[in-house]
Amino acid sequence: MSPSVPPTLDRPHFIGIGGAGMSGIAKILAQRGARVAGSDSRESETAAALRALGVTVHVGHDAAHLAQDATAVVVSSAIRPENPELAAARERGVPVVHRSDALAALMEGTRPIAVAGTHGKTTTTSMLAVALTALGADPSYAIGGDLDAPGSNAHHGGGEIFVAEADESDRSFHTYAPEVAIVLNVELDHHANYASLEEIYDSFETFVGKVRPGGTLVVSADQPGAVELTSRVRDMGDLRIVTVGEAEDADVRVVKINPRGLAGEVTVLLDGRMLTFTVSVPGRHYALNAVAALAAGIAIGAPARNLASALAKYTGVKRRLQLKGEAAGVQVIDSYAHHPTEMAADLEAIRGAAEGGRVLVVFQPHLFSRTRELGAEMGDALALADASVVLDIYPAREDPIPGVTSAVVIDAARAAGADVTAGPDRDAVLDAVAGMAKPGDLVLTMGAGDVTDLGPRILARLGS
Incomplete structure (x- = not known):
């Protein structure tokens, strides 16, 4: 064991290891010499990158994934108590460590x-x-x-x-x-x-x-x-x-x-x-x-x-106004913005870079609780775009809240004078964006959920 690895984190198991915060801690521990394992709900490029470091990554959640010699189970606040690996750890007396405590230990x-x-x-x-x-x-x-x-x-x-x-x-x-x-x-x-x-x-x-x-x-x-x-x-x-x-x-x-x-x-x-x-x-x-x-x-x-x-060496990070590509004279950019302040800031930045073209947005509200509290402000922010399509709410870790849908955002955007349509069907969204976009326009996929997946598909549709 490397002396820079806390004993509890010598053989850790991460639940949700593919997440941005969790995967980073797992990577550092692996680089310090720990024997790291974990699970995630789906296969991903992040999982593949971790495996390249010698990390064992299981797809899906199952109590059998927790190794008998695991020294700790690392979780984030998004992991629910009924997760089978978390339940198995508690049953076996394996220490459960919050992600922040693991990171704090690495900072020592x-x-x-x-x-x-x-x-x-x-x-x-x-x-x-x-x-x-x-x-x-x-x-x-x-x-x-x-x-x-x-x-x-x-x-x-x-x-x-x-x-x-x-x-x-x-x-x-x-x-x-x-x-x-x-x-x-x-x-x-x-x-x-x-x-x-x-x-x-x-x-x-x-x-x-x-x-x-x-x-x-x-x-x-x-x-x-x-x-x-x-x-x-x-x-x-x-x-x-x-x-x-x-x-x-x-x-x-x-x-x-x-x-x-x-x-x-x-x-x-x-x-x-x-x-x-x-x-x-x-x-x-x-x-x-x-x-x-x-x-x-x-x-x-x-x-x-x-x-x-x-x-000046910093040229960006994925999902923070990241240029995904260009097709038919249209640039597609991805934005992680999901709070109204972030949305307005990114739209103003893109407006300044549009050089006469239009700014078209595909927006996905993130979390029911956030949409309930800030949906009207999200709609106001979308008024900064020339036209927008609003997807259904990305739930992430939350259960639905009665009466809270993306219509909260759409209604507010229309009240602010925005050109906005609902986009529950993703294939229809691709057709709508491809039909609207003209050479010189910028298309922004915006939100903290899986709206990012639409960027390459929009480029493919524009180029077909």
Whole structure:
């Protein structure tokens, strides 16, 4: 057993090992020498990438998949109590470890940077991982999405820095004790776990309170929720606070953002000096994410100018405005956006890159609880597109809620003046999009569910 593997995680079994967060932890453990196994509901490229590392991946859930010598079963909050492998572990007395506890154990002995916020975590974590790698720091990292290939969401590095996405959805980010914490924004989301915005603030305060003594909080100076959080933690212990954004009083102030098609250039005022660097993805919100990454990297010890240049090496992460291809003069782009703020930000970014073409959206609402609470705002966001097709709600881990359907979004979008149609039949959606799209248009598949699968099919239909 490698000394860097906690004994409990020497022979772990992951339930839902194909998930973005779970697969990353499994990958790092395998790279550290643990004998990793797990199961997932379906075959995937991620499963194949894990097998290439020597991980045993079963398809389907069955108590027989749990090895007799398993030292722990790792679960996320999405795993239900009746899962047969989880039930078998409890019956046999095998320790059950939450994903966040496993990740926290891997961070021990490192200098962690934890990236939190309602939106932008994956992108900002990825930017830091890519930039620090380019500088030769060889950081370990765990990201909620793949950088450029299945399995590229995590890495066991030889350096002392560990960059991790910190998930607030189930309060699991309270487990971490970072040297540097980033809070990009604070908004009400995850309605199944938080009853109010006040509960969200309390949760983020707890997260900030976990920062190591003498550590740094990098926080937005622009977003109202982040500004409110800053006021609440201003006098918290031995904590250095660095504000970033376009506000006049920001410690790292964004002076200018210049869009350049599917990229951009940002100028910041840092310690009395102007610093300009390229961001190789479109949109103001991605430029602001890059500035937060810059501030966090500086806080951990990276030279500012070198880090700024290295940030240009980041060219995107899967499902975050990812170009899937072009056919018949139409570009198809995939967006993970599922909260109204994210939707509006991505649509504005794409609008800026459309260069006269139309923006057409295939949107899939994610979660019944989120659609119930934010469906009207989702509809408002779709008004930023030239035309949209709305699929049925992707349930993920939730059971249906009576009366909550994608019609909540569609009705709100139409009330906002949007051109929107329902798309319950996917073959009909393909025909509708192919019929609408003209050379120069951009088609955006948007949502956190399996709407991403439609991108290649739309390209195939356009090219036929």
